[in-house]
Amino acid sequence: MDQWTDRLSEYLDNELDAGERRELEAHLTACASCRTTLDELRDVTSRAKAMNDRQPDMDLWPGIEQRIAAAGGSRRYSFSLPQLAAAGIALMVLSGGAVWMLRQQAIQPAAPATQATVVDNPSVVPVNLADASYDEAVADLQRTLEVGRARLDPETIKVLEASLASIDQAIDQSQRALAADPANTYLYGHLAAARQRKLALLRRVSALADIEG
Amino acid sequence: MRMTRFAFVVSGYMLATVTLGASPAAAQAERRPSRPPATDQTVPVQKGQRLQIQNFAGEVVVKAWNKDELRVVADHDSRAKVDVRTAGVEISVSASRSGAPGSVDYTISVPAWLPVRVNGTYNFVSIEGTQSDVSVETTRGDVTLKGGSGVVSLKSIEGEIIVEDARGKLKLDTVNEGIRIRGATGDITATTINGDIRMLGMKAASLEATTVNGDIIYEGAVADGFYRCSTHNGDITLALPENASASVSVRTYQGDMRSSFPLAGDASEGGRGRRRRFTLGNGAAQIEMESFGGDVRIRKIGEVSLEPKRKVKHDGEHAHADASLPAGVPDLCPTP
Numbered sequence: 001m002d003q004w005t006d007r008l009s010e011y012l013d014n015e016l017d018a019g020e021r022r023e024l025e026a027h028l029t030a031c032a033s034c035r036t037t038l039d040e041l042r043d044v045t046s047r048a049k050a051m052n053d054r055q056p057d058m059d060l061w062p063g064i065e066q067r068i069a070a071a072g073g074s075r076r077y078s079f080s081l082p083q084l085a086a087a088g089i090a091l092m093v094l095s096g097g098a099v100w101m102l103r104q105q106a107i108q109p110a111a112p113a114t115q116a117t118v119v120d121n122p123s124v125v126p127v128n129l130a131d132a133s134y135d136e137a138v139a140d141l142q143r144t145l146e147v148g149r150a151r152l153d154p155e156t157i158k159v160l161e162a163s164l165a166s167i168d169q170a171i172d173q174s175q176r177a178l179a180a181d182p183a184n185t186y187l188y189g190h191l192a193a194a195r196q197r198k199l200a201l202l203r204r205v206s207a208l209a210d211i212e213g
Numbered sequence: 214m215r216m217t218r219f220a221f222v223v224s225g226y227m228l229a230t231v232t233l234g235a236s237p238a239a240a241q242a243e244r245r246p247s248r249p250p251a252t253d254q255t256v257p258v259q260k261g262q263r264l265q266i267q268n269f270a271g272e273v274v275v276k277a278w279n280k281d282e283l284r285v286v287a288d289h290d291s292r293a294k295v296d297v298r299t300a301g302v303e304i305s306v307s308a309s310r311s312g313a314p315g316s317v318d319y320t321i322s323v324p325a326w327l328p329v330r331v332n333g334t335y336n337f338v339s340i341e342g343t344q345s346d347v348s349v350e351t352t353r354g355d356v357t358l359k360g361g362s363g364v365v366s367l368k369s370i371e372g373e374i375i376v377e378d379a380r381g382k383l384k385l386d387t388v389n390e391g392i393r394i395r396g397a398t399g400d401i402t403a404t405t406i407n408g409d410i411r412m413l414g415m416k417a418a419s420l421e422a423t424t425v426n427g428d429i430i431y432e433g434a435v436a437d438g439f440y441r442c443s444t445h446n447g448d449i450t451l452a453l454p455e456n457a458s459a460s461v462s463v464r465t466y467q468g469d470m471r472s473s474f475p476l477a478g479d480a481s482e483g484g485r486g487r488r489r490r491f492t493l494g495n496g497a498a499q500i501e502m503e504s505f506g507g508d509v510r511i512r513k514i515g516e517v518s519l520e521p522k523r524k525v526k527h528d529g530e531h532a533h534a535d536a537s538l539p540a541g542v543p544d545l546c547p548t549p
Contacts, residue, residue, distance in 0.1 A: 036487075036488055036490060039490075040488065153334075153352070153353070155353070155371070156352055156353065156370060156371065159370065159371050159388065159389045160370070160388065162389065162407065163388050163389055163406040163407055163425075166406055166407055166425050166426045166446075167406065167425055169446075170425050170426075170445040170446070170505070173445070173505065173506070174505065177466060177505075184466075186464045186466065186487070186488070186503070187466070190445070190466075190503070190505055193423075193443065194425070194445065197406070197423075197425060201388065201406065204388075208352065208370070
């Protein structure tokens with residue numbers, strides 16, 4: 001990180017004055033790291049714009065507002081780059097594309113949500129990896145699978161359970177990595193993809209149980 | 214080979230029938246003596262028609278021939294009856310049987326232009342020489358396709374998917390086995406969970422290869438399309454021609470990256486999971502490679518042998534493939 005890294009979001013938002021803007025653009029031509037970070041920020045922004053509107057399960061703002069009030073100052077607060085990236089991707093995870101497909105199904109009481117608690121660094125906003133809709137969808141599909149279980153070959157069930165265990169392991173490892181590295185944008189995407197894989201497999205198995213019934 | 218596969222199908226079916234309380238038809242099939250095919254039927258077909266094969270268990274072999282006719286040869290017990298029916302544009306082949314469903318082995322000759330669809334539960338499917346759409350879906354059993362063109366969709370749960378010289382839009386999907394593709398062209402989607410995805414001699418126009426617990430290997434040319442390889446627990450090896458043109462993005466969390474290409478415009482960041490971008494040639498193809506727990510290797514074609522060396526262990530651990538360079542050949546871009 002250099003002096004410009006934290007100002008990339010201002011640059012994207014056109015909040016730099018003309019002089020700063022020129023200076024940053026000159027810096028970008030020489031700094032591959034900042035170029036990459038800027039690309040990632042643009043990526044986050046464009047993906048966030050493409051999302052459907054939905055209220056987040058956890059609103060970050062009240063906590064932030066409370067801290068501002070507690071600090072007692074009127075100076076302007078801006079998010080650091082890791083905070084911005086973490087919050088943006090967390091919203092993406094929470095509103096993952098896979099989940100919307102399952103909202104059409106009957107919603108049952110939610111299974112306990114998982115949460116990665118990140119408290120080691122007080123400057124980093126705790127990232128909530130819980131997604132009630134996802135948990136509901138998984139629980140719902142697992143119930144469907146239980147009902148259709150008797151229709152499937154035990155060997156097939158064994159294989160499917162091994163596959164689900166592999167995905168669960170990937171999800172668990174991603175979550176633990178995120179707990180240790182909450183600003184890592186790759187991990188958020190990787191976690192979201194693993195969750196989508198699990199939903200896709202559960203849907204496929206449920207359909208298979210229907211067919212073989 | 215046929216008997217080995219058949220025995221595998223039969224053992225699975227026996228297990229299923231015992232579990233479901235059905236009669237062990239497979240045991241009867243196992244006892245049946247060698248004899249002439251129980252069914253041998255030929256019907257004329259014309260362009261615009263398509264073939265639908267429905268088979269509960271057995272082996273389905275489809276081969277292209279030079280006639281506008283469909284020949285169905287089937288082995289089955291005396292309680293089964295194979296029906297070949299034409300309804301509109303669809304020619305359907307299926308078996309009916311008194312009692313529990315049984316095993317039927319088909320050898321079917323088709324004109325190369327005939328689209329083929331195979332559905333079933335315990336099926337090993339082999340299709341060779343067709344030049345039209347192919348769709349196969351089975352729960353247990355390998356699917357092998359040689360040739361094939363247009364829209365190709367091959368799905369299994371407990372079976373390997375093997376494709377050679379197919380072209381078009383390929384969608385290959387299994388769960389607990391690997392996918393092997395050789396000499397394919399077109400838009401390719403390959404997905405598994407516990408298994409490697411191995412692609413050799415390729416000319417893909419675009420690629421989406423995803424596994425959770427396995428390696429991904431792509432060896433071949435790239436065009437100006439989008440190529441994405443992603444695994445959680447496995448290595449990714451990309452072998453490209455020396456004059457390849459691609460914009461490459463690599464992310465690994467616990468692994469590293471090595472390249473035998475000089476990497477122009479390398480935008481590297483320290484730290485796990487950080488993206489590295491660089492350009493080969495003019496950067497025409499867009500390539501993304503991501504592995505949580507494995508390494509990413511970018512090699513020149515012919516530099517290393519990419520033939521299979523070991524099997525993936527399905528216990529959460531993974532034996533990594535060795536795409537190391539021979540002694541004396543330097544890696545030009547190790548992880549910073």
